[in-house]
Amino acid sequence: MDASATYLQVGFILISVPNALVIVGMIVLLIAAVLAPFPGHHRVQDDDDQPD
């Protein structure tokens, strides 16, 4: 835990591997949230576009 992190460098972009992994994980999570079906989500005819 006390060891220095490994860094990735692409041009002027410098980022540690742990930080890069967190960001990649967040992107994967966002894509999964968009694509994954939501449990108990059934379209009901009178649910749509009802004024609040």
Next chain:
Amino acid sequence: MTSQTDPPEPATQKAETGSNWTAAIRRAVEHRLPWDNLLPDRQPFFVGSWVYVFGVVAITSLVWVIGSGVVLAFFGPSWWHVSGIGRFVNSIHFWSVQLLFVFAVLHLWGQYFMASWRDGRATTWVVGVVIFLAALVTGFTGYIAQQNLDAQWIAVNAKDAINATGAGAFFNPLDFGQIYGIHVMLLPIGVTVLVVLHVLQVRMRGVVKPIEPDAPKPGDAATPSSAT
């Protein structure tokens, strides 16, 4: 208790009476935030998506941050660095903050790609941005308030940057008392109030509708209005 011969006044009729500022506030609240909007038991069809869960998870993380922070404030640095339970609560505080930022940013990404500032929701978006900035400052003061080598290193290096902005005269990272007070009192209250306001704004205007990919544009030949 009411009788059939003496029906109660409708709420709307009551709200119209009175001309002082109390009545004006009551009318405004009743108009903008009726109970059905404040505590809805149904949501539109498009809200059934995991993307809408990110904001709730961020708020849940904030509850854990504040709860663990209250415990840490009671017992102090000598407890959270030395005792086993103190380290455990300190870790809960730290990792709750990590989750708060991860899910706050996911919430931001989700709302950005949905353009959630549409249809009169610009102030909701702006309040969200202010919450994010306030949370960043809270996280910064929290790192300094750790009372360890990390905190000293961050404070010593940050002072030059803050001095360069001109804010160093009244915001000194090397002043533990000032930073700790801001971290445990001023910023948590500010963030909490803004989060409550943010949720109320969402409840007032409802969740923004998704962008329709096939929405007819004015001038399109195939639009129903132009076909008739």
